[in-house]
Amino acid sequence: MIKLGFLSAILEDLTFEEVILFAAETGYSCVEIMCWPIGKAERRYAGVTHIDVTRLTAGRIREIRNLLDQKHVGISALGYYPNPLEADRKNAARYIAHIKKVIDAAKKLGLENVNTFVGRDHQVNVEENFKRFRKVWPGIVKHAEKRHVKIGIENCPMFFTGDEWPGGKNLASSPAIWRRMFNEIPSEHFGLNYDPSHLVWQFMDYIKPIHEFKDRIFHVHIKDAKVLRDELNDVGILATPLSFHRPKLPGLGDVDWGKFFSALTDIGYKGAACVEVEDRSYEGSLKTRKQSLIQSREYLRQFLA
């Protein structure tokens, strides 16, 4: 059965222990735990550290495992979403090194999944980025393979406003590119962290790829999005994406979740599906953010009881 979880990023003001307790109380069976390096967030929803992978002592590991066992909550994946293909090579090297540490941490914790981005130099084209990709990614994937960890690349284009214009900061935005990525690196440890919401505003079918990439879907994000028709009619798709769409909680956007979970059950998906809250209507306070997870749980109960 599919396991319902959420991303810990939305509860950044809680400790790891408090996050797990909240999951247990509200009926979630797993959590994707954010593992950014300690430091300042580079952008919204980033920079959250619920497990500090640089200080994962045997004692800490035991504490974590005990809590999870006791509360019957799992860790669906460790998550860290930087831009390992950033133009600034020094930064990129730092990100890559930390991704490897997150992979190491997953192994130590007995986990199988790490989620991240492939990244992109947003100012150069796909071709140029694939040149970088071919240099950067085989090493990371090999690192993961050796540790039996699966890397799930989220399919978010990381293109929101003028800051990421024109290419977005994550290459892995479409089936055509995924196909190429997996041809370049045909490892069974390299796959997708599949989120249908990013396909909605690209006007793409978000059901068909579930079938084509069924062996590559390692993890699922549950975010909804709605296209703003009036705004779109005004600015068109050449405008920056947030000017014509808005992320929403599941059930409040354009994704047909019945069809989505129907397809996941068709392919026999048994992994985690984690709610990712990026709906500004629910971000006013810790209380409303918690509420957004409770409501999402209620909404999803009809498909994932």
Place this chain on the structure above:
Amino acid sequence: MIKLGFLSAILEDLTFEEVILFAAETGYSCVEIMCWPIGKAERRYAGVTHIDVTRLTAGRIREIRNLLDQKHVGISALGYYPNPLEADRKNAARYIAHIKKVIDAAKKLGLENVNTFVGRDHQVNVEENFKRFRKVWPGIVKHAEKRHVKIGIENCPMFFTGDEWPGGKNLASSPAIWRRMFNEIPSEHFGLNYDPSHLVWQFMDYIKPIHEFKDRIFHVHIKDAKVLRDELNDVGILATPLSFHRPKLPGLGDVDWGKFFSALTDIGYKGAACVEVEDRSYEGSLKTRKQSLIQSREYLRQFLA
């Protein structure tokens, strides 16, 4: 967060105390309490008195407040829905006087919302009715302003069968008219009690007005409605409205509630959303009417947990 409630009218055979207990038991956080004058109902769903505003002693007020505190249930609004623009001036004067008493009662109870109709002389046109409106309504609104009470006009055309033909008994049926009403009386205490079901059978977009009138939505009614296609094809829109549509419980009609609550969260609506049961399939007995509220609660949980 939006607060889920219901209208007390459907539980007319219960006392105020029983209504509040029922809300508490079934997980509703507020109730819109009917405050008709004691007497015979003039039409279906009217004439219910759960609080008698003419006998609101300090003692009664204390009782009411204690019960609400104790049960963690609020009063979303006091409701009274007469026709203050009725052709018969004597009746109209009586209604207006009672509206003012309901406003006074709200203030005494520490409440901010009173819901009602602007009314309409259904036999004369919009222009003529606005002449009456300009005489009648500034006084009522002023009365409310002084008491810091907000008047929410429900957008029901009050046009069902031949009795209200041709104009219906409530002018406030469309955005074009709301716009004019609020231009005439630009008070911040004069707004809408927004119910999408009335727009469904008028073949109107019920999402866009949420954005245009976001500062005027003081209260929300949750009623669904379905257009009866075969009947409509037979009689057309010039027939009386109930001959081509039917009110239903939320989820059993044509309203897309996901889109509806998505829009309410977009505008940051934090008020009450109260289920209004007018589905004859559930009106057989007190038991089925209670059941209809329980089922509505279950349906709405996915959007309003």
Place this chain on the structure above:
Amino acid sequence: MIKLGFLSAILEDLTFEEVILFAAETGYSCVEIMCWPIGKAERRYAGVTHIDVTRLTAGRIREIRNLLDQKHVGISALGYYPNPLEADRKNAARYIAHIKKVIDAAKKLGLENVNTFVGRDHQVNVEENFKRFRKVWPGIVKHAEKRHVKIGIENCPMFFTGDEWPGGKNLASSPAIWRRMFNEIPSEHFGLNYDPSHLVWQFMDYIKPIHEFKDRIFHVHIKDAKVLRDELNDVGILATPLSFHRPKLPGLGDVDWGKFFSALTDIGYKGAACVEVEDRSYEGSLKTRKQSLIQSREYLRQFLA
């Protein structure tokens, strides 16, 4: 085969002879000839007299017939569209008398069709109007029966702006009413002059009635109409009809003419289908009005070659 024609009203500045010549030149095979009494028009598109039925001498009849034979153009029907159920009984009597004269004229000219309205007192309801209907119409239909003339009632609600509010000036607006009319007067000489455009803005199926009333469709009007979505969303269906829809030339509105003519061929309809131009974009001058008929001819050629 269905015969393509137009209504002569749009060419009011031409004589009968000029109208027939225009039809012959532009490839129309028939014309519905307007037969209002000589005098001032009471409303837009009314008051046109291409044949003066009060002066139809044997000589004039011979002239008319010769011209038609020579030009291979037929008269699909004589048309006169007053309100025989108008509240003012004197006016109504005048209209009824003239309808009978038009019927007489049809017989004299060897024609089978006269088109008109049943009329309506727009200020009283359907029930009251049927009382008048039962007094007025049996006599007219009997008059037609004796002369082997078929009366085609156009299904236009005659409701456009506030002037016809609330009921419109022609009762025969929906299948439910047609059914009742034909039950009251079950004569084979009493039927419909069917125009799909009036059903479009009433949000009704305009294909199904073609099957149900196949034996009652004596004549067809080809007018298109489009619902103005934005305006409708603003004012709703309770507003006057022209505030949310606009009559257009065939092909420029919401009627699916392929489906329409497909249904007419299914029932084996062999009568006339006459273009009725009421599209203000083409009413600037005689030249543009002629142009609108030429363009409609081009549009319809694909379905009625």
Place this chain on the structure above:
Amino acid sequence: MIKLGFLSAILEDLTFEEVILFAAETGYSCVEIMCWPIGKAERRYAGVTHIDVTRLTAGRIREIRNLLDQKHVGISALGYYPNPLEADRKNAARYIAHIKKVIDAAKKLGLENVNTFVGRDHQVNVEENFKRFRKVWPGIVKHAEKRHVKIGIENCPMFFTGDEWPGGKNLASSPAIWRRMFNEIPSEHFGLNYDPSHLVWQFMDYIKPIHEFKDRIFHVHIKDAKVLRDELNDVGILATPLSFHRPKLPGLGDVDWGKFFSALTDIGYKGAACVEVEDRSYEGSLKTRKQSLIQSREYLRQFLA
């Protein structure tokens, strides 16, 4: 109110007692109990015996009744779905005899409903099958009438793969045929066990028949189905049905359940609605089959609380 249940067939590895306990624990208020003769299953989902109608002693009846009373779970119907019109007359006779035993058992248990198929010789046409029907079914219906038991014929065409090609093994697949069946045998004890999913892949309206056959709907099955567009575009409707559609849990297919239950409430249906699980994605183990019933319960709560 409509009573929510499930078909016991999916829990074939449990005893009757365990099935009832499971229903009680998971919030179902009734169960349709499978009553196949003891022996090997002839096809998927068949051959389950939760009550052995050939051994229904007074003691066993008492046990069953006590358990139901104690657990507040009802038996919505006894179910047995063979092919009583099978070409092999010996087999058919055996099926018919057992249907009568199931009817007897229903009476003994104080139940009113037995569900089954009319059957069909899949290799001959509708006309030929009606000849058999007229010989076979009047006797069965009379048997039921005498015992005040209602026979609900499920509307499944029993056509899945090449084995049932070309006609399927159950005649009762469409309104046209139901109408004829009920004309042939106009007994009030002969009706439908209505399942919308079978109409979905036949591209039929599954709402309208609810109104036409409102007095014949004795029982309801809740199964969903989705049309596989790509597969359909490849093979067309002349291919065997499972090659272009797939049965799914409620909410994961193409049925609009809001509209479905809305119609059931419109006709005042008060009987049982039982979930029938035939979704292969949930058939891996007893645990997942149980889970599928729990999830369906959560999904249906919004319409049947």
Place this chain on the structure above:
Amino acid sequence: MIKLGFLSAILEDLTFEEVILFAAETGYSCVEIMCWPIGKAERRYAGVTHIDVTRLTAGRIREIRNLLDQKHVGISALGYYPNPLEADRKNAARYIAHIKKVIDAAKKLGLENVNTFVGRDHQVNVEENFKRFRKVWPGIVKHAEKRHVKIGIENCPMFFTGDEWPGGKNLASSPAIWRRMFNEIPSEHFGLNYDPSHLVWQFMDYIKPIHEFKDRIFHVHIKDAKVLRDELNDVGILATPLSFHRPKLPGLGDVDWGKFFSALTDIGYKGAACVEVEDRSYEGSLKTRKQSLIQSREYLRQFLA
């Protein structure tokens, strides 16, 4: 450019010479000429002999060629549509022999296209029919190859009423089967005579196969069809096809001809597109049948000028 033509079958009462003259006069640039053996028609639209291939003397060939040259009308193909896989082997052998004669005739006339059916024993399944196919068809195709003639198999399922139940009399009804046919016999002289109308009532995409089978489309039939929704809702797709759909002239059915010709131009199709009239509304007389071709010409002018 695509060449517009029609099938001569609809003008069965005319001679070959009259057919070609009619084409020339009405603006068609080619005709598919029916070549049934002289004798009685076996079914509607069959049995027409505009060229008798058994008597094709050098003199007759010269006459035919001269007429075509003189009138600037081509022969798009010779057509003969029997059932070469009929269960009765003697009949089948007769059909196959005549198909070969038609191929010979094409060569003699300097033509490249012959159109026919693969046939089907309608009482056995697809698998059994493919066994026959493998015996019968390689020989025919080889015969054609040697003469440089292309065989276009029409994709009509030949399933209309109970007579062809259950399988229809032409196997070649879907892309899945075409794919298999062309795998079995991968000759460049074996392809399709593509008619979108047969895919409409099979609820299939009629655009996509144009791309997949672009090298196999040797000829195109232009027939329209409409699904009869009410009838379909009554009988479902398991009923015989003519009970829920009706063939119509182009523009009077459900085919989107703009999209259809758009796809044909995309693949660079340069062959013939021939109107096939099977619309009973136009079959009353030779005059109406001629009229149906004139109207179709007018309709198609917008896409094939």
Place this chain on the structure above:
Amino acid sequence: MIKLGFLSAILEDLTFEEVILFAAETGYSCVEIMCWPIGKAERRYAGVTHIDVTRLTAGRIREIRNLLDQKHVGISALGYYPNPLEADRKNAARYIAHIKKVIDAAKKLGLENVNTFVGRDHQVNVEENFKRFRKVWPGIVKHAEKRHVKIGIENCPMFFTGDEWPGGKNLASSPAIWRRMFNEIPSEHFGLNYDPSHLVWQFMDYIKPIHEFKDRIFHVHIKDAKVLRDELNDVGILATPLSFHRPKLPGLGDVDWGKFFSALTDIGYKGAACVEVEDRSYEGSLKTRKQSLIQSREYLRQFLA
């Protein structure tokens, strides 16, 4: 009435005289004449010179006018579509100088319309481009104003493949930008050459802007386009535009031309509507290019007779 024309670019191998003769013969009433400087084409469809504005002697002007008068064909506009905001300032200066010469030529020829692009440095964002726009365009518009010539900016984003990535070579791609352009330069001589096809693949409403910009639509291009759904689902809208859409002749794409011309008649548009052929299926030879204009003429006859 709207005047039907075409762009001369598609007939590049003809002389001006031959183009006008072709228009006259095929029933077009005007032509947009290409006026590129003599030289090599920079891209597909560019570089055509049917009038050399640098050599427009009084004699040549007289010749041109005589031919137009004699053939009853008008020039709808002079067209020249370079990139006046190109990064290379020298090139840009050259383009601007030539635009001014085209404006001068229009005046000399007694014409009112010149069509062009505003251009864009495709490698910098909208903001940066507007800085350039503010320097470059006021001068050009002033030049046109003085000569009473109207500049119609085509709304083509000039973004097809990787060459124009990421921004496209013409800023004027959306209503939001048009609004801003016209605010910056509020001259009545600065407007649009409106082409709906460019809005289709940007997923924008192409009807609404007709109303908002009704005073700015100086000229209209008639090109169709279709979105390639499968390709889009594969690559998404972030890919280069030609990878998911294809330009087509009118009637062979996704534009609803009935609605389009309906809106143009609503606003009372009286200018030219010129067919722009960029459908590769028709570009094989001069003959097929001519044919594409003849077919477009036939298609448009139904809306523009």
